[in-house]
Amino acid sequence: GAVVSQHPSxxxxxxxxxxxxxxxxxxxxxxxMFWYRQFPxxxxxxxxxxxxxxKATYEQGVEKDKFLINxxxxxxxxxxxTSAHPEDSSFYIxxxxxxxxxxxxxxxQGTRLTVV
Amino acid sequence: xxxxxxxxxxVTLSEEAFLTINCTYTATGYPSLFWYVQYPGEGLQLxxxxxxxxxxGSNKGFEATYRKETxxxxxxxxxxxxxxxxxxxxxxxRGDGSARQLTFGSGTQLTVLP
Numbered sequence: 398g399a400v401v402s403q404h405p406s407x408x409x410x411x412x413x414x415x416x417x418x419x420x421x422x423x424x425x426x427x428x429x430m431f432w433y434r435q436f437p438x439x440x441x442x443x444x445x446x447x448x449x450x451x452k453a454t455y456e457q458g459v460e461k462d463k464f465l466i467n468x469x470x471x472x473x474x475x476x477x478x479t480s481a482h483p484e485d486s487s488f489y490i491x492x493x494x495x496x497x498x499x500x501x502x503x504x505x506q507g508t509r510l511t512v513v
Numbered sequence: 514x515x516x517x518x519x520x521x522x523x524v525t526l527s528e529e530a531f532l533t534i535n536c537t538y539t540a541t542g543y544p545s546l547f548w549y550v551q552y553p554g555e556g557l558q559l560x561x562x563x564x565x566x567x568x569x570g571s572n573k574g575f576e577a578t579y580r581k582e583t584x585x586x587x588x589x590x591x592x593x594x595x596x597x598x599x600x601x602x603x604x605x606x607r608g609d610g611s612a613r614q615l616t617f618g619s620g621t622q623l624t625v626l627p
Contacts, residue, residue, distance in 0.1 A: 401556065431614055440517070441602070441617040490556070492615075502615065504549075504557035 399425045401493050403505025410481055410512055418476045418508045420447075420491035426471035427493035431502070432464075435488040444489075447474040481512040515540045519603045519618025526593055526625050534588040534621050536577075536603035545606040546570075546579050546586040547615065552599045560588075560601070593625045 400423040410416050420430055428449045433441040445466055446454040453466035463485075465477040474493075478485050490507040520535040538546065545564045549557040561570030566581035575590045586603060603618040 403556070406554075433617075435620075440619045441615075443614065443616070446614065492557075501559050506554065506556040 399423075399493075399495055399501075399503045401491065401503045401505045403491055403508055405508060406506055407509045408511070410510070412482055412512055413480055415477055415479045416481055416510060418478075418489055418491075418510075420474045420476070420493070420505050422472045422493045422503075425493075425495040427474075428471060428496055430468060430474040430491055430493040432466065432474075432476050433490045433492070435490065435507075441490060444476075447491075449474075478510065481510070483512045486510055486512045515544070515605055515607070515616040517603050517605050517616055517618040520621055521619070523622035523624060526623070528595055528625055528627055529592045530625075532588070532590040532593045532597075532623070534601055534603075534623070536586045536588065536618055538584050538586065538603075538605050540584075540605055540616075546577070547604040547606060548575070548577055548586070548588050549602040549604060549617075550599045551602065551620075557602065593623075595625045595627050598623055598625045 402421045402423055404419045430447040432444045434444050435441045443456050444459045447466045447468040449468045449471055455461050468474040488507050488509050492502040492504045494502050516539045518537050547562045548560040550560045551557045561572040563570040563579035566579055569578045577586050577588045600620045600622050602620045604615040
């Protein structure tokens, strides 16, 4: 199946700094990617839909200025957590689907963010 | 809105035991249903899916049947192996059969002991 690579897998940062997480589709082009967040012992919650060449669509309650999404190419979407705080500590995961025919979503490995 | 309620874990079983992980959903329309598995250190992988009522998804000995009358999609396996140890997520896809945008359950950690 298709491969989605997410980097880094783990990151620890200080409060007030920004962290960038990359999501790459390695063997297909993805006009749309999705970013999810998982709190401990809770569901993966959809944060935003990343659209190549246009603005991301954010779910209700997600701060656009806190979680910046850039989908500059057909194989790369980035999520930047700006001015991170301890409450931003979480597991972030992206997914992407090939544009035609295939209805399966392929997921990255996820990123464990810890803000200290 | 859409929601998925999944059996809480963790679940610990001995090898060759029977596995059931319960999943129920709330949704409008006719969603597609999925089970994803996440092995340690890896991304989520699609385990099986069903796109309409009474469909049975199956893969690697796992099965789940889309029951519209009970709004359920319980995951079963007759004889688990140590290699099945992972986190299992039930998910609901919005209406068109696409898995592109999903609502997830909370995940169930399964540990199989030799």
